Amino acid sequence: MSSRPAPFGLFGAAAGSAIFQLIREAGPLARADIGRITGLSKSTVSQHVERLLRLGLVTEEPDARYPAGRKRKQLVFNESAGYVVAIDLGATSVDIALCDLGASVLEHRELLDVAVSDGPQRVLGRIVEQVDDLLAKHAITPDQLYGMGMGVPGPVEFSTGHPIHPPIMPGWHKYPIKEFLTERYGCLVYIDNDVNVMAVGEAKYGAGVGVENQLFVKIGSGIGCGVILGGRLYRGTHGCAGDIGHISLRGNEELCSCGNRGCLEAIASGRALSRLGTRLAMDGESFELAQVLTQKGTVSAEDIAYLARRGDPLSLSLLRMSGQAIGEVLAGIINFINPSLIVVGGGVSKSGQRLIATIKEVILSKSTPLATSTLEVVPSKLGGMAGVIGAAALVVDEVFSQERVFAMVNQEGMPSAGGD
Amino acid sequence: MSSRPAPFGLFGAAAGSAIFQLIREAGPLARADIGRITGLSKSTVSQHVERLLRLGLVTEEPDARYPAGRKRKQLVFNESAGYVVAIDLGATSVDIALCDLGASVLEHRELLDVAVSDGPQRVLGRIVEQVDDLLAKHAITPDQLYGMGMGVPGPVEFSTGHPIHPPIMPGWHKYPIKEFLTERYGCLVYIDNDVNVMAVGEAKYGAGVGVENQLFVKIGSGIGCGVILGGRLYRGTHGCAGDIGHISLRGNEELCSCGNRGCLEAIASGRALSRLGTRLAMDGESFELAQVLTQKGTVSAEDIAYLARRGDPLSLSLLRMSGQAIGEVLAGIINFINPSLIVVGGGVSKSGQRLIATIKEVILSKSTPLATSTLEVVPSKLGGMAGVIGAAALVVDEVFSQERVFAMVNQEGMPSAGGD
Numbered sequence: 001m002s003s004r005p006a007p008f009g010l011f012g013a014a015a016g017s018a019i020f021q022l023i024r025e026a027g028p029l030a031r032a033d034i035g036r037i038t039g040l041s042k043s044t045v046s047q048h049v050e051r052l053l054r055l056g057l058v059t060e061e062p063d064a065r066y067p068a069g070r071k072r073k074q075l076v077f078n079e080s081a082g083y084v085v086a087i088d089l090g091a092t093s094v095d096i097a098l099c100d101l102g103a104s105v106l107e108h109r110e111l112l113d114v115a116v117s118d119g120p121q122r123v124l125g126r127i128v129e130q131v132d133d134l135l136a137k138h139a140i141t142p143d144q145l146y147g148m149g150m151g152v153p154g155p156v157e158f159s160t161g162h163p164i165h166p167p168i169m170p171g172w173h174k175y176p177i178k179e180f181l182t183e184r185y186g187c188l189v190y191i192d193n194d195v196n197v198m199a200v201g202e203a204k205y206g207a208g209v210g211v212e213n214q215l216f217v218k219i220g221s222g223i224g225c226g227v228i229l230g231g232r233l234y235r236g237t238h239g240c241a242g243d244i245g246h247i248s249l250r251g252n253e254e255l256c257s258c259g260n261r262g263c264l265e266a267i268a269s270g271r272a273l274s275r276l277g278t279r280l281a282m283d284g285e286s287f288e289l290a291q292v293l294t295q296k297g298t299v300s301a302e303d304i305a306y307l308a309r310r311g312d313p314l315s316l317s318l319l320r321m322s323g324q325a326i327g328e329v330l331a332g333i334i335n336f337i338n339p340s341l342i343v344v345g346g347g348v349s350k351s352g353q354r355l356i357a358t359i360k361e362v363i364l365s366k367s368t369p370l371a372t373s374t375l376e377v378v379p380s381k382l383g384g385m386a387g388v389i390g391a392a393a394l395v396v397d398e399v400f401s402q403e404r405v406f407a408m409v410n411q412e413g414m415p416s417a418g419g420d
Numbered sequence: 421m422s423s424r425p426a427p428f429g430l431f432g433a434a435a436g437s438a439i440f441q442l443i444r445e446a447g448p449l450a451r452a453d454i455g456r457i458t459g460l461s462k463s464t465v466s467q468h469v470e471r472l473l474r475l476g477l478v479t480e481e482p483d484a485r486y487p488a489g490r491k492r493k494q495l496v497f498n499e500s501a502g503y504v505v506a507i508d509l510g511a512t513s514v515d516i517a518l519c520d521l522g523a524s525v526l527e528h529r530e531l532l533d534v535a536v537s538d539g540p541q542r543v544l545g546r547i548v549e550q551v552d553d554l555l556a557k558h559a560i561t562p563d564q565l566y567g568m569g570m571g572v573p574g575p576v577e578f579s580t581g582h583p584i585h586p587p588i589m590p591g592w593h594k595y596p597i598k599e600f601l602t603e604r605y606g607c608l609v610y611i612d613n614d615v616n617v618m619a620v621g622e623a624k625y626g627a628g629v630g631v632e633n634q635l636f637v638k639i640g641s642g643i644g645c646g647v648i649l650g651g652r653l654y655r656g657t658h659g660c661a662g663d664i665g666h667i668s669l670r671g672n673e674e675l676c677s678c679g680n681r682g683c684l685e686a687i688a689s690g691r692a693l694s695r696l697g698t699r700l701a702m703d704g705e706s707f708e709l710a711q712v713l714t715q716k717g718t719v720s721a722e723d724i725a726y727l728a729r730r731g732d733p734l735s736l737s738l739l740r741m742s743g744q745a746i747g748e749v750l751a752g753i754i755n756f757i758n759p760s761l762i763v764v765g766g767g768v769s770k771s772g773q774r775l776i777a778t779i780k781e782v783i784l785s786k787s788t789p790l791a792t793s794t795l796e797v798v799p800s801k802l803g804g805m806a807g808v809i810g811a812a813a814l815v816v817d818e819v820f821s822q823e824r825v826f827a828m829v830n831q832e833g834m835p836s837a838g839g840d
Contacts (some may be wrong), residue, residue, distance in 0.1 A: 007602035155790060164790065213657050225756070234649060234760025237633050240790045247752035248786050264786050332667035332749065333756055336645070338656025368678065370575060370584065370660045386449065 014049040016409040026076035066346030087150040098134045119171040147188035149395030151197030161191035169316040199226020203392025207381035213339040221270040222347035268322040270301035271347045286314040305351030322353045327362025334367045345380030436468040436829040448494035493554040507570040508807025518554045522811040539591035567608035569815030570618030619646020621810025626709035627801035633759040641690045642764035690721035690768045706734040725771030747782025754787045765800030
């Protein structure tokens with residue numbers, strides 16, 4: 001034993017998994033670095049590293065900082081040891097990506113000819129078709145496919161992977177997506193709400209890297225929020241944490257799709273903007289909006305954002321009202337949960353800087369000074385890729401959970417098919 | 421290794437601390453139970469148990485379920501191995517309790533002749549006087565005093581134990597309470613916000629035992645909330661999580677003590693009720709309230725609660741307005757954090773069932789059905805003792821944190837560090 005005591009629990013077999021996690025999260029690392037960080041002896045480190053090399057979970061590469069002659073080597077997590085498939089099921093499109101174990105996208109496909117409202121059979125059929133093709137094209141064997149992750153646009157019971165009364169997903173209530181994919185591909189499968197998945201993507205690889213407590217707010221046709229606390233996705237008791245779209249605002253009597261009145265979503269979402277814009281156009285309140293209505297038969301949130309950028313006062317006031325309402329709700333949430341960061345994403349958020357500026361302004365005026373003293377509000381970094389990257393990150397994290405790594409390292413085996 | 425694999429990390433020295441935590445949290449347990457639960461061999465369990473017995477951290481007692489002749493024994497956490505002092509600093513009183521390591525109160529004293537506004541020197545002087553007396557009376561030696569926990573009525577930076585601009589604690593901003601007590605008593609000292617401390621008390625020993633995600637809402641002269649997520653107190657990025665008193669409500673223009681307008685606290689707290697009641701009494705709106713004002717010179721929240729119970733319509737409507745506003749704010753919070761339980765405490769909450777009933781009614785009508793499907797809203801179980809019991813629980817948990825238990829158990833020197 002070296003002079004530095006090893007941290008709690010870092011003994012025997014546990015050391016092997018700890019060394020692997022260290023390489024995965026903080027690598028590349030030389031063997032000596034690992035000894036220094038863990039306090040384990042040179043021979044103990046070597047013993048475990050040899051096993052990780054044999055398992056193919058890490059590789060040892062020359063350290064580029066030293067001349068070739070010196071032969072200094074570093075241990076690197078072998079991101080190519082396996083693959084995951086990430087799926088982002090949107091309202092009117094499906095994104096599918098083949099990723100390595102570092103959640104890097106190797107190939108990405110976007111299906112625009114399939115909508116979630118087509119129902120599970122048709123949608124899953126199209127997904128399977130593409131996944132089969134991706135696996136064949138990249139010559140990936142069943143034992144190389146470690147897992148699949150999928151985000152869906154509705155509430156999901158995470159443990160079972162079943163959608164629960166998803167409003168915009170007719171036919172999907174309690175549909176056994178997880179069982180279906182597990183049976184077909186024999187790998188780990190995780191299904192979650194799309195906003196949760198995007199929050200994980202931004203937190204791991206996007207605008208929120210390294211931030212302990214952060215919220216991902218999606219402003220699209222609906223409004224939702226993914227909650228990352230202590231660096232981990234928080235789902236709540238029934239898996240519906242982050243449902244800010246149905247927080248109601250005093251004095252707001254708009255009827256919401258949920259049946260209640262006054263919900264944030266009923267005045268601030270893309271759907272609400274479209275409805276309110278159409279109403280104003282029909283009432284002849286705005287010449288510009290009326291023109292759009294005549295041309296297209298409807299006014300979309302994108303139309304309003306476009307007209308706002310061109311200076312149309314009513315479109316500007318619609319976006320301002322949306323930002324104001326979202327800001328008010330977030331101000332309360334910020335007092336309550338005291339995060340360090342708010343990442344704003346979703347289609348409507350891309351309409352320009354004005355919406356995020358209004359949201360920030362309201363937060364600063366309505367949240368307490370202590371809660372906002374170091375708070376940042378920033379746009380999404382991953383944009384439309386947040387869903388697939390998040391789905392990949394979600395499943396990779398599950399594949400390399402403490403328990404699974406422990407089993408992998410000690411059974412000299414890879415995660416077995418369906419080994420949950 | 422036995423036929424059942426031991427859980428992750430349960431090897432070598434780590435097993436000793438794991439066995440101790442198991443006995444502390446799930447005891448009394450027979451040695452055979454420990455073997456069954458951990459998967460460790462009989463001889464390994466025995467070896468560690470003997471050490472815990474020698475250290476005095478556990479005792480072995482006859483199992484009362486068996487006749488004396490059978491000599492079946494159980495291992496029990498030795499709650500008398502040491503002591504902690506718990507302090508609840510209120511606005512106009514101080515509660516001090518000597519507790520054992522099970523957070524059971526051995527002696528409790530309430531000082532009513534000292535107010536937090538007297539400033540740190542006088543208040544801490546009075547506390548030290550009582551603590552010294554308690555320790556002497558119970559013949560507790562310095563090495564038997566494991567720690568001190570204290571709740572204070574204002575924001576606290578937990579890591580330093582410094583109050584940060586506490587509005588009702590003049591002279592306490594950044595006062596080194598923790599350093600002062602550590603230097604004097606040479607034990608672990610933890611200072612936290614009073615509502616956080618109460619939340620821990622209710623979660624560990626009160627209305628919230630065994631519930632993963634719960635909120636403790638204090639309705640007193642102010643309004644605050646303690647947030648327990650995944651069974652642990654969540655403090656947020658700056659330690660100010662749970663600050664629901666300054667969430668603002670649209671259409672509410674009351675000036676708050678924080679300088680903002682429209683805060684929940686400005687219309688729903690005990691202080692707000694008192695101010696609104698006094699105003700109504702002066703305006704001659706209510707004969708009953710005017711009578712109280714004439715007799716006492718002011719109308720307190722307790723007076724309003726008393727008159728409401730006697731049927732005074734204006735007092736009833738004040739309480740209803742308070743419950744309505746608190747319910748609206750909580751409804752939003754519930755959608756966002758999806759807890760299983762809300763525990764309501766604090767002076768005003770004791771005014772009768774009516775307030776909690778109104779709060780429940782608003783929550784059910786404004787939160788989503790999924791978020792409230794199994795939600796319970798219950799009154800505090802520990803009442804006025806939540807603060808001291810919580811402070812004791814907080815410090816006991818820190819005393820027996822994984823790292824500290826590991827150090828305690830290994831002080832003697834464990835066998836084969838690094839071996840299985």
